[in-house]
Amino acid sequence: MNQTEREDFARAMLRDVVAAVIQAGCEPTILSTHPFGIESARTVVMKEGLNEALNTVLATLKEPVMIIMSDLPLTTPEVVRRVLFAGGDASIVPGRGGGTNVLFIKRPWEFHVDYYGSSFLDHMRIFKELGWEAMVVDSHRLSTDIDEKEDLVEVLLHGTGKSREYLNNLGFSIEIDAMGRVGIRREFR
């Protein structure tokens, strides 16, 4: 994908996340370093890094909050509800490779995030220090953040929204090689 396609695909993924979150009964706010043209949610622009920006926001909140990354196009209302109703003081969905893809924090004013690196382990440690019961939600959909070419296979296989549609429009499809391995190909048209 070229730069414009990447940006359009990022916007399609964000739209899918926002749509699922709204359908699950939440009111999303987009936190971004630049204004985003999505009509279904307001955007708060903050120039700081992810941790600083989120921790500034968390300190001001007075009710539970879910923090969900925008590169999770397989998000469905059902799995958002699994996160919301997992119980405990907080829930967390690890990303493949040790990141944190979703957090649901019932008392955000007591919490601080620590993204980057092995943030799943870092967040689990913070929960422990706070004496909180943290529920780890087991979801392929939410553990699949899209940052490599192979991840696109998952979108083509399991996506139901704008992101899959966008990939299809770009000419991407699933290809099975001679060894029976599943990959993707792009037909330029």
Place this chain on the structure above:
Amino acid sequence: MNQTEREDFARAMLRDVVAAVIQAGCEPTILSTHPFGIESARTVVMKEGLNEALNTVLATLKEPVMIIMSDLPLTTPEVVRRVLFAGGDASIVPGRGGGTNVLFIKRPWEFHVDYYGSSFLDHMRIFKELGWEAMVVDSHRLSTDIDEKEDLVEVLLHGTGKSREYLNNLGFSIEIDAMGRVGIRREFR
């Protein structure tokens, strides 16, 4: 890993799967091309390929059956129960990349498997042809089959059984590089 280590690790993964399945209330049978030294389950040795062997067995069954791959060391009793109680006529857990990691079939004598390639899509097509309601179970644990080096990160992060213990004994641990990416390293001792 050398050949012996690979075999021992494969046996550790199988033990973890068998233990979780037993704890979920099932009676496992191991289907293999060669005898496997696991005391907690009987082994049926069949020399045919996976599809042929399984389809021969399925035709003889008279009650529901779950087919679970042996390279799923993150299997827990909880997620096995999610598969068993998903509802519908069958449940399926896709593997990352389009494979089929788990099937639960309520009337196995009416079904046939079609592994290799994009078997998730193939099995979904078979369900549709049968007019069955198939439940897709969304699980990171069960979608994570271990066949590449990067998959070991998931075992070190989320494993709770013999497989993780075995990796730790071999000197594997999680390493975070200068870019904050999570990888694994092995310390030979």
